[in-house]
Amino acid sequence: MNPSCSGEQQRHPFSLQTMQASKKLGAAFVFSLAISMLVQPQSALFACTVSLLLLFLSELPLLHIIHRMLTINVFFLFLWLLLPLAPVRTAQDPLFSFGPLALERAGVMLALLITLKGNAMAGALLALAGSSDMITNGHALRSLGMPRKLVALFLITYSNIALMSDEYRRLFEAARLRAFTPHTSLASYKTYASLLGLLLLRAWQRSQRIDEAMRLRCFCGHFPLISAKHSSAQPLYSTLLFLMCLCSALLILLFDKLP
Amino acid sequence: MHIAEGVLSIPVLATGAAGAIAALTFSLRLLPWNHLASVSILSSAFFVASLIHIPLGPGSVHLILNGLLGALLGWAAIPAITVALLLQAMLFQFGGFTTLGVNICIMALPAVVCGLLSRPFFTRPSHRPWAAFVCGAGAVALSGTLCAMALAFSGDAFFTTAWALFLAHIPVMLIEGFLTMTTVGYLARVHPALLTLRGEL
Numbered sequence: 001m002n003p004s005c006s007g008e009q010q011r012h013p014f015s016l017q018t019m020q021a022s023k024k025l026g027a028a029f030v031f032s033l034a035i036s037m038l039v040q041p042q043s044a045l046f047a048c049t050v051s052l053l054l055l056f057l058s059e060l061p062l063l064h065i066i067h068r069m070l071t072i073n074v075f076f077l078f079l080w081l082l083l084p085l086a087p088v089r090t091a092q093d094p095l096f097s098f099g100p101l102a103l104e105r106a107g108v109m110l111a112l113l114i115t116l117k118g119n120a121m122a123g124a125l126l127a128l129a130g131s132s133d134m135i136t137n138g139h140a141l142r143s144l145g146m147p148r149k150l151v152a153l154f155l156i157t158y159s160n161i162a163l164m165s166d167e168y169r170r171l172f173e174a175a176r177l178r179a180f181t182p183h184t185s186l187a188s189y190k191t192y193a194s195l196l197g198l199l200l201l202r203a204w205q206r207s208q209r210i211d212e213a214m215r216l217r218c219f220c221g222h223f224p225l226i227s228a229k230h231s232s233a234q235p236l237y238s239t240l241l242f243l244m245c246l247c248s249a250l251l252i253l254l255f256d257k258l259p
Numbered sequence: 260m261h262i263a264e265g266v267l268s269i270p271v272l273a274t275g276a277a278g279a280i281a282a283l284t285f286s287l288r289l290l291p292w293n294h295l296a297s298v299s300i301l302s303s304a305f306f307v308a309s310l311i312h313i314p315l316g317p318g319s320v321h322l323i324l325n326g327l328l329g330a331l332l333g334w335a336a337i338p339a340i341t342v343a344l345l346l347q348a349m350l351f352q353f354g355g356f357t358t359l360g361v362n363i364c365i366m367a368l369p370a371v372v373c374g375l376l377s378r379p380f381f382t383r384p385s386h387r388p389w390a391a392f393v394c395g396a397g398a399v400a401l402s403g404t405l406c407a408m409a410l411a412f413s414g415d416a417f418f419t420t421a422w423a424l425f426l427a428h429i430p431v432m433l434i435e436g437f438l439t440m441t442t443v444g445y446l447a448r449v450h451p452a453l454l455t456l457r458g459e460l
Binding site: 028029032033035036037068071072075076078079082083106107110114115116117118119120121122125126129130134137141147149150152153154156157158160161163164165167168182183184186188189190192193194196197198199200201202203204206207208210211214215219220 | 290295304314416417434450453
């Protein structure tokens, strides 16, 4: 699921993959919070350049980054279709009109601002959270003050997603071998509901077995940290990264306040 | 259903964060440690189920299933949905840290409300189908309403977008209602104990 975790190779000292996940998540939060306050497209563009730098430092595969960013932009495409359009009669400061609809300048600027902000935030999150595996991120969330129960839920849920996904794939394959072809019909939806029910049933049975096994091993809500990546993380560079994100966030906010 | 980063205004984000923290604190206090594995694994099953694409006309829609999750897990649906949203943000960058609070309110509060209100009717076979339909469809309708409200409160420019988003979810409501009804019926026949989990969780 996460291409960043595959293989141990020599990385340069500023690679995000060698840095502490807690500092990276803290930086992502501070940076996102600052960007959410922006009101000018120019400062949002400035934020996008910082995100691009973070994506470069993340050393994630280029295709993975392009795929993620394209998927995120589907929502912004929906906004571009709705925000700038207004009926010709009520349109204020139209850029141009076609038939009964006109393209408003204010709508275009708002859609542009949201797209730039959304891309900057998503890019930073992809670089900072996507450059660690989810188990390390889970432990980092705990060190950032997230409740222990929620962190335990996060870790167990993540560990079981691949298993549940395989389970669903097996069930769906079995249905397909019995000539099930998905299409828009009640019969098709009933089959999906049965698959869903069966998936939940298998999940419940698995959870009972895991629960018993965990109790036998005296589980009390604490997961020992076994990730070698976390222990080898570089604290100095991680702190520098956090400070860089903090300074960038403050600079962008100051730039946004300029008339 | 959940909202991407960069869209909502600061007051809406702050209100959502405050609501989510209150709901999470309350629900985590109710969740005992010994049920953590059960909730997590059901949560992972729902995470996988929410990625399933159901055909609708020439395209497809993906499931939300917050009504069914609320019916099965009760208050534990709030941390389960929080974890799913966090994973979606970190793995796929759908949503993010600043919109997490609003998205928890949009997805988890309707799940708990519809789950708690419809659950008493699940024990009677004659009432079960419609109660399950209302639970599934109602949770999506409430989520759509909250989502549209979050957009509308972020600025007048979003009114059309909010309406369009709500109207786009009407087919999803009907499909979710039907799927929840059929799934609850299936679970009632095959493993009725699953429908009485909420008392334990």
